[in-house]
């Protein structure tokens with residue numbers, strides 16, 4: 011019955027919890043812009059003070075960039091780590107916001123009450139769901155439920171440059187039995203979800219140069235090699251007619267879906283027609299023999315993200331350009347090795363170069379995919395807790411995006427990550443008018459209380 015007392019406390023304390031979140035949202039902790047460096051520091055201080063008020067030994071830890079916030083509380087049972095980030099995305103274009111992004115408020119909308127403001131969903135609101143669950147627990151029990159390490163980052167929205175070195179230097183301190191990460195969303199905005207599959211990412215920039223200067227096609231057209239023609243042919247050859255990617259060895263390490271996951275996904279009412287319809291499309295463009303849900307969660311991709319070269323201004327100019335450039339990225343799954351694929355891709359492009367053409371490459375990051383084994387009983391316990399709170403069976407899902415932190419917990423600390431989040435597809439994270447449903451915040455706090463109860 012003690013869980014009931016904690017849940018009742020959470021319900022009664024929601025207005026105060028919301029006020030605390032609004033306080034945190036007023037701090038413009040935009041990590042990528044040096045003008046907000048002091049604000050990032052202020053947000054870290056705010057969190058240290060808040061954790062200390064829960065009896066957590068918390069401190070701001072310096073990095074070459076924005077500080078980490080690390081807090082520990084001792085206890086029996088499993089050692090849990092909780093990760094969230096206190097930095098936010100820039101707010102421009104400002105004129106598309108219906109209010110000051112750092113003057114948050116609760117708004118009534120047709121879909122219910124929302125907390126409007128930058129960071130409300132990504133990730134301050136989500137981060138505070140766990141902190142508030144701990145606060146209610148402490149108020150009812152006098153202590154927190156087990157040994158907990160709080161780990162808050164201030165550079166997630168700007169590429170996390172300090173994260174890996176910090177985790178390596180403090181691996182012994184951060185190592186735990188399970189890392190809870192709250193930076194994801196509900197499946198289809200209504201089903202609670204534990205993300206167990208994240209795709210990796212590899213980026214490449216290509217420059218092909220043919221003549222050493224731009225030429226006039228009246229003078230040189232026909233006799234001189236045009237680098238746009240060369241690169242277009244290469245880019246067009248990256249996919250075959252069935253949507254498969256043609257880079258040699260690309261599918262090495264791509265696993266087939268385990269049967270239990272395939273069955274679960276078949277049971278999910280995934281509406282690909284709506285996903286495509288929302289952006290005025292209708293036909294899935296991936297491998298022809300794969301389902302739409304596989305295309306975004308469990309299959310690797312190759313996308314051409316940008317091409318530029320020659321004359322692109324107003325009017326017309328019959329230029330025969332000296333060089334052309336393109337950016338290409340790959341989403342990776344399973345055991346695909348980003349560095350092996352990078353080499354294979356570069357060799358494929360080099361092999362396609364005719365005489366007189368030179369190609370240069372510039373790499374843009376390479377991270378492998380992560381798949382979480384759900385064999386640890388904590389996963390089923392958490393799934394049951396989530397199902398109980400939301401009154402609908404929680405799902406193990408994939409995520410087309412990349413959350414590098416999950417892989418780092420696994421690789422650097424040997425700690426299994428569990429990704430649970432309460433965001434919705436229409437939260438407009440990274441965009442103007444970001445919001446977090448008050449219900450997501452409230453049920454998120456209650457969910458963590460149930461999960462803590464189940465795990466300890």
Ligand SMILES: [Zn+2]
Pocket residue numbers: 095132133166193
């Ligand atoms: Zn985030």
